[in-house]
Amino acid sequence: MKRSNAETVGELSQRILKLFHIDENVMALDIKEDWPQIVGSFCKVYNGMGTIYQLDAGLICQYTQGIRLKDKKLYVTLTSAPLIQELKMNSQLMLSKIWEHYEINADIIKSIHFN
DSSP: OOOTTOOOHHHHHHHHHHHTTHHHHHHHHHHHHHHHHHHHHHHHHHHTTTOSSOOOHHHHHHHEEEEEEETTEEEEEESOHHHHHHHHHTHHHHHHHHHHHHTOOTTTOOEEEEO
16 A cells, blocks of 8 residues: 655655755855865956956965855855955855856855855
8 A cells, every 4th residue: 555645765865854954064065175166267257357356266265264055045254354345246256156166056055145
């Protein structure tokens, strides 16, 4: 006899991942690992826009203290106030580079916050 509330193994595992926020933790770890490439891609576009300041990927990585993902919001902790302000003004560009890098959209990461 088949139960009406039966779940497949895949559905059950997805529910467990969401319950314990494991999917967010794994994505945050991936972003931490790929941060130099993501920031490098961002800097290429940013520096090509004719801005007054030129950003360096190594410098951004050096000042990055932590990265976490919670409720589809990516939080990047930096130790440089001027860098925080510059990245806040260009947060949409950085977010688009993250989406592009992982081939995802706002369903996974809706926003990015620098602090």
